[in-house]
Amino acid sequence: MALIVQKYGGTSVADAERIRNVAERIARLQHAGNQMVAVVSAMGDTTDDLIALANQITDRPSARELDVLLSTGEIVSSTLVAMALRHLGLDAISLSGLQAGIQTDSTHSRARIRRINPERIHRELDEGRVVIVAGFQGVTEELDVTTLGRGGSDTTAVALAAALRADRCENLKDVEGIYTADPRIVPAARKLRDIGYEEMLELASHGAQVLHPRAVELAQLYNLPITVQSSFNEEPGTLIHAETTMEPTNKVRGIAHDADVAKITVRGVPDRPGIAATLFEPLAARAISVDTIVQNASLENLTDLTFTVSRKDLRAALEIIQPVVLEIGAAGLVTDDEAGKISIVGTGMQNTPGYASRMFRALFDAGINIQLITTSEIRITCIIDQAQVPQAVRALHDAFELEKA
């Protein structure tokens, strides 16, 4: 008998029929002798609908109230899945974040999990019940509801699996697993049988939207193997774990891309200590995530500093940066909201030269201009023109022969 934690995303519970399918899937695993805990997201577009409702009331909803409002979406779906399981004759119970013992800090809209008290879940499991947990939420010590921000339900599932010492943690998605590249762009993209935490983290952080980076990080921290698989069939999907099978012929594991990048260049920045902090601290304070940062070599004590943000954050970033640019006496700002990002990822790359040059050559051969380059030990990222992103993904997938196992 295994203890399995599953997570079903919003698409998988979007309507009554899909909820019934989810219940049947859980029921099969329970009948096979497993103890089952399932974390669910809100149905389909519920979260967006609730945000729209709040925006009808005010353009700046209180983060504390918005968290309470949004948390109802996952509560609704958790009760419906529990009802569907009971309809199948199983004993099932839904639990809110509070009831599931998920305690967070009080940073509303992007709370971090502090600890999990799994006592209630264990008790329900011991009584033979299937436990359905409302994802994406927790409570503070004061019992105020918080939400975990983007990818919150993924994080709930991994955190619960760790706290419950689950045997398996399965992420059921509307895709079949992790691919060498987005199969909508590269039809020959190959589903990976398994992948290491580090590689998955790089892919997830640089545009692969299948699994949230926080969930991967947490799984790595607890050395918890997790899978990504389809909620619509029984295919095995992809295993994310500590050791990845060495594949000597193919050291690039996958390609991540992000077509929603905005690029900001601050020109003529005085080259003195503390300038970068002055620029980036106010962005961090407003929770704007700065991605790639490149600073050119200084010329006559003036330098250009370029960074990228998510396109949706561009306006807010400019509002914050413009006064700072005046304050530090920089020459000006240049923005480009039509950038894209493409990355190759693979632990096999780290001790092997030549990957960067092969990447640049492949992009050059495809007529794609590289605007910025950043690297980590197991990743090389290029900022390019947004319109050329799909072409770049295909060119790199070909160049590194990722269709071959």
Added chain:
Amino acid sequence: MALIVQKYGGTSVADAERIRNVAERIARLQHAGNQMVAVVSAMGDTTDDLIALANQITDRPSARELDVLLSTGEIVSSTLVAMALRHLGLDAISLSGLQAGIQTDSTHSRARIRRINPERIHRELDEGRVVIVAGFQGVTEELDVTTLGRGGSDTTAVALAAALRADRCENLKDVEGIYTADPRIVPAARKLRDIGYEEMLELASHGAQVLHPRAVELAQLYNLPITVQSSFNEEPGTLIHAETTMEPTNKVRGIAHDADVAKITVRGVPDRPGIAATLFEPLAARAISVDTIVQNASLENLTDLTFTVSRKDLRAALEIIQPVVLEIGAAGLVTDDEAGKISIVGTGMQNTPGYASRMFRALFDAGINIQLITTSEIRITCIIDQAQVPQAVRALHDAFELEKA
């Protein structure tokens, strides 16, 4: 400075504009120096929509899960009212039943409040906040969500007002107060300035849908004055309290009616001890509320027993009663699902003869046949043909000259 508990029904918070109006009303009272607690129902048809959603999953939703599902409706509206107040510059916070300290028994779908721990509400009020409480819900000792059944938010408001020792408890409705009869039926109906608990309880229990009987009972228990008034204007409404002004010229206070009555007659019931209990216990067990019960004098040890239930409960009542009728050897069942009920209510009636005869005469003069009669000390009720209910209300309003103050 007064502590005021208000309750806003679903119609009053049905959309963003109405929620803004509610917030403005609360804000005015807060600015006038009062401490404000507002209990809110779910927006418009939300509760029905959630029930429909559950019915898409299963025809017999678990009461425990349904309670959790339905409780989200009031949580949504409470957050939106809090957001609207903050938009107006007030400090406001929404609290769930759990956070408001409302502890109930574990009878899902019709839980009774056991105790209220108002510590958190007091703390929020002390910090100058307006507190918005999600109505209709509480939690068990296990922290499982319960709902209070029909009229639940009315009950929440009165119970909180009692626990907080509030100075006022205002029920804001889509009507202007308690009338001598339904003004949609009797245009000359007069709004009552005040009414006693007992009279209000009789009116509420016999068809006046303005306020739930449980809320009235609770107000009486704590001797808490409550008002019913319009949420759309500032008119004073009706005060419900312990002493009612004596009005010597008008001892009938009001007329209640209920057009949704079904009548069941069990014919040829053997007249022996315990038969009534045998009939009614299984109905009570299924929570079917039996209203009027009339048993005729016995003839040759056989009697007819007639009782009424709400029309929506007729089918379920028959399913339960039919086997019992066979078991006790009664002659058969006659049902009538087109009955109505009309009551006159007034404490002034109790020591004054002649009200019953005036009522029967007025109905007779209007050509209305009386099928059953029951009375309490301060109420006389007749079961009549459903189609004649409006006509009966008007005839009695005229006969007792209720349009005159």
